[in-house]
Amino acid sequence: MDREKFQKIVFSLVEKEFFSKSRIAVEKNRPLPSVPVLKSIVEELRSILFPGYFGPCYVDEKTKAYYLGSSLDKVYRALKEQILCGACFVCAEKKENCGQCEQDAELIAQKFLESLPTIRELLVSDVMAAYVGDPAAKTPGEAIFCYPSVRALTNYRLAHTLHKLGVKIIPRIITEMAHSETGIDIHPGAEIGKSFFIDHGTGTVIGETCIIGNNVRIYQGVTLGAKSFPKDEKNMLVKGLPRHPIVEDEVIIYAGATILGRVTIGRGSIIGGNVWITHDVAPGTVVRQAKRENYKLINGEEK
Numbered sequence: 001m002d003r004e005k006f007q008k009i010v011f012s013l014v015e016k017e018f019f020s021k022s023r024i025a026v027e028k029n030r031p032l033p034s035v036p037v038l039k040s041i042v043e044e045l046r047s048i049l050f051p052g053y054f055g056p057c058y059v060d061e062k063t064k065a066y067y068l069g070s071s072l073d074k075v076y077r078a079l080k081e082q083i084l085c086g087a088c089f090v091c092a093e094k095k096e097n098c099g100q101c102e103q104d105a106e107l108i109a110q111k112f113l114e115s116l117p118t119i120r121e122l123l124v125s126d127v128m129a130a131y132v133g134d135p136a137a138k139t140p141g142e143a144i145f146c147y148p149s150v151r152a153l154t155n156y157r158l159a160h161t162l163h164k165l166g167v168k169i170i171p172r173i174i175t176e177m178a179h180s181e182t183g184i185d186i187h188p189g190a191e192i193g194k195s196f197f198i199d200h201g202t203g204t205v206i207g208e209t210c211i212i213g214n215n216v217r218i219y220q221g222v223t224l225g226a227k228s229f230p231k232d233e234k235n236m237l238v239k240g241l242p243r244h245p246i247v248e249d250e251v252i253i254y255a256g257a258t259i260l261g262r263v264t265i266g267r268g269s270i271i272g273g274n275v276w277i278t279h280d281v282a283p284g285t286v287v288r289q290a291k292r293e294n295y296k297l298i299n300g301e302e303k
Contacts, residue, residue, distance in 0.1 A: 030088040038082055038173055044075050046154055049120050053144050072113060080109035086168040108165045119157050122194055126153045129197040133217055148182035149198040159188035192216075193249070200255075207244035213267070216247055219255040227261030227278055248283065 047055025048071050051064060059067050084105040088098075127150055130143040137143050143150055155178035159171035171188035179185045183202035186192075190206050193214035198204050200220035206212070210224045226243040246264045253259070254273040265271065266283030275287055 031085055032089055033082050033085045033170055033173065035173060035177075037078060038170060039177060041075055041078050041082070042155060042158065042174055042177065044071055045116075045158055047071065048075070048116065049123060049154065050144050053141065072116075076109050076113055079112065080105045082170055083108055083162075083167055086170045090168045108162075108167060111165055112161060115161050119161060122157055123150070123154060125194040126150060126196055129195040129215070129217070130199075133197045134199060148184060148201045152178040152182045152184035152186060152198065152201065153192075153196065154178075156186040156188065156190075156192070160190070160192075163188040190244075198222075209240075209242045209262075210244040211246045213247060213249035213251070215249055216251050216253075218253040218257075219273070221256040222253050223258045223260070225258070225260050 043054065047053075048068055051059045051067065055071070056067065084102060087101050087105065091101075127140050127143050130147050130149055131137045131140045134143075137147075155174050159174040162174070163171040175186055175188050184198060184204045186204075186206045187208040187210075189208040190210040190212065192206075192210075192212045193216070195215045196212065197217045198219070199217065203221040204218065205223045205225055207225050212224075224245045224247065229243070230238045230241065232238050242262050244262065245259045246262070247253070247259075248265060248267040248269075250268045251265050251271070252269075253265070253271040256274040257271050257277070258275070259265065259271070259277045261278050263278060263280050265277075265281045266285060268283055269281050269285045269287070271277065271281070272286070272288040275289060277287065281287060
C-alpha cells in the first residue's frame with residue numbers, strides 16, 4: 001500500500017476519537033479494564049468454585065488447599081488492578097492523589113474473596129435445582145459441566161457481588177461474557193434467590209431491577225423486562241428506577257413468556273408459554289393464555 005495513503009488513514013483515525021476515556025484515565029495514563037484479563041479471572045474463579053471440573057483436572061484432596069490458595073492469590077492481584085481501572089474509567093475528577101482509590105480497590109477485592117464461600121453455596125443450590133428439575137440430568141456433575149444455566153449463573157453471581165460492592169463497569173462486562181457464550185442475558189443488578197434454574201436458557205433476558213425469589217424455574221426465551229422508559233426534563237431516560245418484574249418463590253415460567261414492568265408474579269404461580277403479562281398475577285395462579293384485548297386505533301390512539 002502507498003505509504004502516504006497509509007499515513008493519511010492513520011492520522012484520520014487518530015485525529016478524532018468519538019468515545020474518549022475519562023479525563024482522569026487519560027491524565028493518569030490508566031489503561032481501560034481488560035476484557036481478556038477479566039475473562040481469565042472469571043475462569044480462575046470458576047475453577048476455584050468447582051475445583052476439578054474446571055482448571056486442572058488432577059486437583060485432589062492432598063493438593064486442593066495449595067491449589068486454591070495459589071489461585072486466590074492470583075485472582076486477588078489481578079482483580080484489584082481491574083477494579084482500579086474501572087474506577088478510573090468512570091472518574092471525571094482530576095485527582096492529584098489517587099491513593100484512596102487504590103486502597104478502596106484492595107479492600108473491595110478482599111471483601112469479594114471473603115464472599116466466595118457464600119457464592120459457592122448459592123451455586124451449589126443452582127446446580128441441584130438443575131439436577132432435580134431436569135430428568136435429562138444424570139448427575140449434578142453433568143449440570144456443572146454442560147448446562148448453560150450454571151455457567152451463566154456463575155458469572156452472574158460473581159458480577160452481582162461486585163456490583164453490590166460498588167465496582168464500576170466490570171460486573172456488566174462479566175455478565176456480558178456469559179451472554180455471548182450462552183445466550184442468557186442477566187443484568188448484574190438483578191436480585192436472584194437460591195435454587196434458580198434456567199432450562200435450556202437461550203434468549204432469556206433478566207433486567208437490572210428484577211427481584212427473583214427462591215426455587216424459581218424459567219425456560220428459554222423468557223423476558224423479564226421493562227414496559228416503559230420515563231424521561232427527564234432533558235428528554236433523557238431516567239436511570240435506576242424499579243421497572244422490572246418481581247417473581248416470588250416457587251414460580252415456574254415456561255418458554256417464550258414476556259413479563260413487563262414492575263409487576264409481581266405471586267408465589268407458586270405457573271406462567272404458560274408465549275403469554276404477554278403486564279399486570280400482577282395472584283399467588284397460586286396458572287396462566288395458560290393472556291386475556292384477549294382488542295383495540296381500535298382512532299387518530300393514532302387506542303380506543
